[in-house]
Amino acid sequence: MASFSYSKMDICSGAMADLSFTFSVVRVAPKAEEAHQSSRQSPISRLPVELLCGIFHKYVEIPSGKPCIDPDRYSTGPRVSRASHTDPSLLTQICSHWRSIALNLPTLWSTIFIRQPKQSQLELTRLWLERAKEAPLSLAIWQTPVATEIDAEAAWEILSEFVARSDQWKKIDFQLPSAVILPFHQMMQDRKCDNLESIDFHATEVVHPGLVMTSRENRWDDQLEDLWKTFLSSPSLSDVTWRRLPPGGPPSDTVFSHLTSVNIAFDINVDDFLRILSLTPNLQRAQVALAIPSLQSSPSSPLSLKSLHTLQLSTRLKLSEILPKITAPSLTNLNIVVDESIASCSTLNPLQDFLQRSRCRLTTFTLVDRNIPSEAVESSLDFPELQSLTYLRLEGKLPEKAASHLLETQNGSYTRMPLLQHIYVGTAWARLVSSRWHSLPRDQPDDCEKMERFTRCSNRFHTSMDHEFQAMKDRELPI
Template sequence: MSEPKSYIQVLSPELLGRVFDAYAHKPDEEKHLIGLETTLFSSCESGFYANPVILSHVSKNWRNISLDRPTLWSTMIMVRPIASHIPKVENWLERSKTAPLTLQIMQTIPDDDTPIEPLREERTAVNTILEMLLKHIERWEAITFFLCIGFLPAFAEFPQGKLDQLKSATLNLATWSTHPQVVDRVFRAIHAAPELEFVSWCASFFQTGLPDHVPWQQLKRIELDVNDISEEPSSVGYVLDILSKCPQLTSAKFILGFCKTTTPKALNTPLNLPNLRSLALDEASSPNIAYVLQNLTLPSLHTLNLSLFSDEERSSANLFKAVGSLVGRSKSTLKYLGLDIDDEQLLKLLPFAKDVEVLRVGGAKTKKFTSLLTRNANNKISLEVLPKLEYLHLTYAQDAMRPHRISASTAALNRMVVFRTSQPPATPGLKKLKFISVGTAASSFQTAHITLILGTYSHLNLKSVRFEGN
């Protein structure tokens, strides 16, 4: 009598192929590689390791399925490429057949102490890899190239009119200042891509400013650090100038850390962007954030992220009024709110966030903050603060520029969570807290205080309690 087969053995090739795709392209948090400390060749973005070759070594059936699934091999993530990556690129290009390619190359960012010889070897390897990839340029769909060790000859005669499938492009060619014509030629080809939706120039045009051939009219997503496009501080009005050129935008992020302190005159009529769902203003001063928000109408706004530059830059401008007027004027329903602002502004703003379901809070989390979020069945006003909140993330990291501290006591945090998970029967429409996370995936934090909190949540009806970090 034969043994019964396991569920995985009876899956159809198509379903098993989808499982393979999930493994190859979905981040595995336990294998997260932070930074550029090591070399990496992966099929998974965001610094996570995955390799479909592993699947092909399990059994003959799995090998046949994996080799016959081009999408498994069409994403190549290379961090600090080395010579051994070259045959892998050749192999994966062959196995990906005609599938659109997602490509990422992250070179070493050298400093004064970086040894010269490894840089030379890496530069040679990257140049060879780029030569191979250029032979399949018509298949490029998304590219992220941080080419930080100077000019690479492979791009000297960058092909024009070949990027028919390109939708997303991020390039950092800041160290190529000795070859401005090549930089311009590369971006001319990218900007001419008919399907292009997103482009990030990083600091490629730091000395000259963005070129006039940027296809603003067709872009749906932009991400721009204003310090990367000019040696002199830019006016915050530049943000509105850019937005006014992009009628199809659905997502925009601006890093405004070095904008001029003086704000220009407000627009006569707020700029209306009907499709913009996500807006982030990062490392900005309070007046600059308020200026941008006061000059926009965003009827589709779903996600708003605001981050002040540092404690020293946090003025008393009425951010809560700017946010309130934006939401009211736009008649939008704000569901996701990320705030790294001073405590005073935070406490004023939260009572107006009636529809927010996801809240991420940086900066200081004080007893006042936890008291504001603590519900009281006998206090109607407390029930009106974030009534629909389901997911709360508290950033916690020791950062000199952005202190993300939790100064509220363990007892105050516990009380807030307990009361957020207890829904009074007489209050219809009030949602319970389902998810809470503390920390940041990019920074380590002191665990002693957080561990005390973790132990007290075991009796609550939370779907998830996650504590991130190292």
């Protein structure tokens, strides 16, 4: 398909506003094809094919207004994603022109999401795969582990359709009960997935309602290990999500130089996390939940993560357990969430030392630590590494004095964090946000950024807005 320039994609976004109206008009038109040939064609009927392709893609990407409360309601056929209930088949029912375009646009059918595999989904899944032709595939199967909700035969048949095209896999997200791991392993024998770029694969024990859950069985570990070896062997693989470590723990004899993104979506100990980091020298994004402290002595020198630009850290440990052990000179996005059960340090010295040692400059920073002293929060606003921030989120004890510091100006520019565009804090800081919007003199320098967005944190201890925040609402400023 022809590539689109940014301006054309903007036009596509604007055209989407008229798309639902067009659907209703064309569907009720008794002679839609004659209208298409008529000289009085509507503007959207005269759009170039390339532009219609862009609109079709935008249409299937539209997220649903509300999450699916009843997953079975949309289980009669495949979906394009968890967030969208849009069916591209609708585009084939408008007119022959649109049908021809949709059927000859393989990428429109190459993203398939299956929730609770059922026989009713099988025929349409095969049809979508056929229409996808040779396009790279993004496939997802989410199956709950509850025994009464598992249709093993349907899951096996849909998996077999997916496995038959493993050489086209670009992204897979398989959340499967252990009951189908053995047939899945058998189907993957001698199969390759050399074009696989992203994987999120997880197997759970089958739960039988009314029975007491026993300890996890290990009878599937050999099959899981073989499957992971197949996935990790893809030379194109760059993004991995682990919901539990592969059997035997993190690999120790392979360097995953091709991985750029790792998400460890379970509680892991510091030692295993550092081992994974050491195996991924080109890592750019890391997301991890730390819960177990290191059992080994600290290394003589911190592990250098030269390519890491995004670190999302959720921890039940103090920051001093992990930050002194790594260095990230390219870091620009840092997200730290400290569990409320952890007694916070009296200062943010581990964070400051980490930033100074890394010599990085952050553009986005999130700190959620409800136990940290307000003085530590206030002092962090002076960190040189935070002066390039465009996004700031703070949740914890936020002193009013800190807000006043962020309002100090010199020669028409803010002296602290002058580039802030998005603040996510409590309502007590509404004066800061209001001032950042409209308090500077009219002759302020062009390079002095203004606030673009403010998100108000819900806080049960501050149920009323202060007058500055209310004034912003009265002036219909974007909040």
